[in-house]
Amino acid sequence: MDGRVRGHGGEPAGGGQRLAAAAHPVLGPHRADQASSGHSLESVFMIVCIGAGPGDLGYLTQRGAQLVAQADVVAGFDTVIDVVRSIIPARAEVVLMNYGDQVAQLAAVAAAHHAGKRCVVVFMGDIHFSGFQYLERVERACGHRVETVAGISAAQILASRARVCFDETTFVTFHRRGELEPFKRHLVHVLADQRNAIVIPLPWDAARSFMPRHIAAYLLAHGTSAAHPVEVWENLTGDEAEWHGVLGDCVERDFSGMSIMLIRALAAMPSQIEAA
Numbered sequence: 001m002d003g004r005v006r007g008h009g010g011e012p013a014g015g016g017q018r019l020a021a022a023a024h025p026v027l028g029p030h031r032a033d034q035a036s037s038g039h040s041l042e043s044v045f046m047i048v049c050i051g052a053g054p055g056d057l058g059y060l061t062q063r064g065a066q067l068v069a070q071a072d073v074v075a076g077f078d079t080v081i082d083v084v085r086s087i088i089p090a091r092a093e094v095v096l097m098n099y100g101d102q103v104a105q106l107a108a109v110a111a112a113h114h115a116g117k118r119c120v121v122v123f124m125g126d127i128h129f130s131g132f133q134y135l136e137r138v139e140r141a142c143g144h145r146v147e148t149v150a151g152i153s154a155a156q157i158l159a160s161r162a163r164v165c166f167d168e169t170t171f172v173t174f175h176r177r178g179e180l181e182p183f184k185r186h187l188v189h190v191l192a193d194q195r196n197a198i199v200i201p202l203p204w205d206a207a208r209s210f211m212p213r214h215i216a217a218y219l220l221a222h223g224t225s226a227a228h229p230v231e232v233w234e235n236l237t238g239d240e241a242e243w244h245g246v247l248g249d250c251v252e253r254d255f256s257g258m259s260i261m262l263i264r265a266l267a268a269m270p271s272q273i274e275a276a
């Protein structure tokens, strides 16, 4: 690499210094001027992580679709690649991975990136909710920070289906490696503080599994009222299913790994708009 910014045609752009704002493929016109502040431009142009949305291609952002269409390499977990497969150009290389081989496969993507290929790593939903550990792996493989393009999260679709105000809601995920206890305690505090919680459960394996039934049991054991209204939504934007009940009932229920949980505050916050 020669350290210069390259445009889509592989030509040095902006005299090797700065790409014209209108032509910036990842950051868009408003952020083009900031491109040199946080990250190396080289990394911005050659690899980008995008959110694929919740499953239906109709929820992929136009920016994400553009980046996939321009990519030389498109990488991600099988089920996520399936979401964007129909728009991956025939000339692009597809790198599939799973929990077992992700480190090795990301090393291959990083090698392609360092060889000057335009690489897109596709994440489920939005990268910034329950996606950061994967992002860290991408960055570790590349050896530098990587630009992200936000996607639409399952949490946003849930909010839309269930009419939830984000201002009054906290997001908690258990779908992560490492210590879960601080996140469990935080969830107890969120509900004690009379906020809603949107929760991603942990489906991986029997030993660590923290599914809606375990979440409910934990909360009840830590003094949370059994009367909190709960909704569990499965396969949002796909073959959707929804369950409505209260926390006390949830300990009896099984849901698939593709589920997201809403635990409402016991009382909705009063409206603060002006009197009618």
Ligand SMILES: C[S@@+](CC[C@H](N)C(=O)[O-])C[C@H]1O[C@@H](n2cnc3c(N)ncnc32)[C@H](O)[C@@H]1O
Binding pocket: 054, 055, 123, 124, 125, 126, 127, 128, 129, 130, 131, 152, 153, 154, 155, 175, 200, 201, 203, 233, 234, 235, 236, 237, 238, 257, 258, 259, 260
């Ligand atoms: C690693 S997390 C990634 C979440 C993603 N970053 C997002 O913003 O939606 C994966 C988990 O999110 C939840 N999830 C993702 N998409 C979903 C959907 N369409 N319907 C229900 N749950 C979903 C499931 O619990 C799934 O196991």
